[in-house]
Amino acid sequence: MNSMSSAAKTxxxxxxxxxxxxxxxKRKALGDQLVPMSRDPIEFLLKIAREHPDIATxxxxxxxxxxxxxPEYIEDVLVANDWNYVKGRGLQRARKVLxxxxxxxxxxxxxxxxxxxxxxxxxxxIAAYGAVMAEYAARARDGWKEGETRDIAQEMMxxxxxxVAKTLFDADVQGEAQQIGKAxxxxxxxxxxxxxxxxxxxxxxxxxxxxRVKRGKQRLDETIYRIIAEHRAAGEDRGDLLSMLLFAQDxxxxxxxxxxxxxxxxxxxxxxxGHETTANALAWTWYLLSQNPEVEVKMHAEIDKVLGxxxxxxxxxxRLNYTERVFTEAMRLYPPVWLMGRRSVxxxxxxxxxxxAKSIVLLSxxxxxxxxxxxxxxxxxxxxxxxxxxxxxxxxxxxxPSAAARACV
Numbered sequence: 001m002n003s004m005s006s007a008a009k010t011x012x013x014x015x016x017x018x019x020x021x022x023x024x025x026k027r028k029a030l031g032d033q034l035v036p037m038s039r040d041p042i043e044f045l046l047k048i049a050r051e052h053p054d055i056a057t058x059x060x061x062x063x064x065x066x067x068x069x070x071p072e073y074i075e076d077v078l079v080a081n082d083w084n085y086v087k088g089r090g091l092q093r094a095r096k097v098l099x100x101x102x103x104x105x106x107x108x109x110x111x112x113x114x115x116x117x118x119x120x121x122x123x124x125x126i127a128a129y130g131a132v133m134a135e136y137a138a139r140a141r142d143g144w145k146e147g148e149t150r151d152i153a154q155e156m157m158x159x160x161x162x163x164v165a166k167t168l169f170d171a172d173v174q175g176e177a178q179q180i181g182k183a184x185x186x187x188x189x190x191x192x193x194x195x196x197x198x199x200x201x202x203x204x205x206x207x208x209x210x211x212r213v214k215r216g217k218q219r220l221d222e223t224i225y226r227i228i229a230e231h232r233a234a235g236e237d238r239g240d241l242l243s244m245l246l247f248a249q250d251x252x253x254x255x256x257x258x259x260x261x262x263x264x265x266x267x268x269x270x271x272x273x274g275h276e277t278t279a280n281a282l283a284w285t286w287y288l289l290s291q292n293p294e295v296e297v298k299m300h301a302e303i304d305k306v307l308g309x310x311x312x313x314x315x316x317x318x319r320l321n322y323t324e325r326v327f328t329e330a331m332r333l334y335p336p337v338w339l340m341g342r343r344s345v346x347x348x349x350x351x352x353x354x355x356x357a358k359s360i361v362l363l364s365x366x367x368x369x370x371x372x373x374x375x376x377x378x379x380x381x382x383x384x385x386x387x388x389x390x391x392x393x394x395x396x397x398x399x400x401p402s403a404a405a406r407a408c409v
Contacts, residue, residue, distance in 0.1 A: 022353040024056040088341025101269030120244035127314035134311040156279035164274040170240035186216025277336035284334035338366035
């Protein structure tokens with residue numbers, strides 16, 4: 001009996017070792033981690049990462065949650081074992097507005113939509129979009145006067161809205177800009193709050209915010225479906241993204257093109273992503289330049305030397321090396337999308353720690369960049385002196401790998 005009891009204890013100990021969870025803050029009450037996460041998620045996650053810099057686990061209400069800050073662990077989730085980690089609660093929630101676009105779809109459907117969308121991002125098309133961007137940026141610049149004080153975040157939102165409308169639809173939305181801008185602001189309220197385990201319930205309540213989100217979505221849907229109908233009726237390639245998506249055919253599977261609903265979902269995704277995130281990236285870049293005047297001087301010197309007073313073209317980009325580094329570093333320090341989540345399909349291990357099935361795994365670009373020693377060095381020498389060398393060094397030196405199945409189109 002004693003020997004059997006000893007063997008049983010050994011098995012139990014081994015099972016416990018196999019199911020060892022990562023370290024993390026101890027919960028004293030049911031909501032003592034959910035409440036601070038909802039109120040100030042950045043500070044909450046930074047605090048956890050400072051105490052547990054590689055991996056941490058905690059509970060948001062009843063939900064087992066992990067925070068990964070070590071680049072190798074992030075690569076494990078996004079690349080090596082991406083099949084076991086599906087969209088988290090936040091992106092599932094985003095489907096209410098984005099539908100099944102490239103950002104929110106998964107599996108075979110995502111692969112099909114990505115395949116159909118790729119021609120819209122071929123080099124020749126990108127060059128044409130670049131010309132539009134340069135023209136609209138110059139127009140906005142010419143409207144400013146020396147000595148004025150402007151809200152740069154708002155200015156960038158207006159600029160990217162105009163550019164996205166032109167490149168997506170070949171449309172000048174100046175007459176509708178105020179209404180569309182308001183609708184976009186209302187829709188983006190959905191993404192302004194952390195997606196907690198209670199979100200599925202609170203999003204259904206007849207709150208003022210939920211009504212605004214619904215109203216904004218309806219307004220954008222009306223505009224997008226109207227433009228889709230106009231493009232179908234015209235039956236011609238107008239050089240915009242929608243035209244490419246409209247005429248795209250799935251030759252590989254022979255399943256034809258996209259329906260109006262699929263077009264709407266892809267356009268809505270590109271509309272929101274190309275508008276707000278780009279505006280945020282630009283605004284933070286201008287802020288960082290204002291805090292680092294010596295970098296601003298060097299960047300302007302390169303621009304003047306390369307462009308010689310003309311507007312930039314797609315072909316000029318490779319020669320604007322210093323400028324590229326400035327924007328890259330700005331996005332590392334203040335990433336437009338600062339948090340993403342995945343849900344584990346089956347039980348697995350990360351860094352030797354047990355991750356139960358249906359766990360939420362949080363990956364924060366901002367937290368990882370803040371905690372990484374590599375990025376700390378970079379933050380003290382803007383812009384990145386060895387940006388290209390570091391990017392060529394391999395996935396182990398990157399914070400968020402770009403070789404995942406969900407890489408850019």
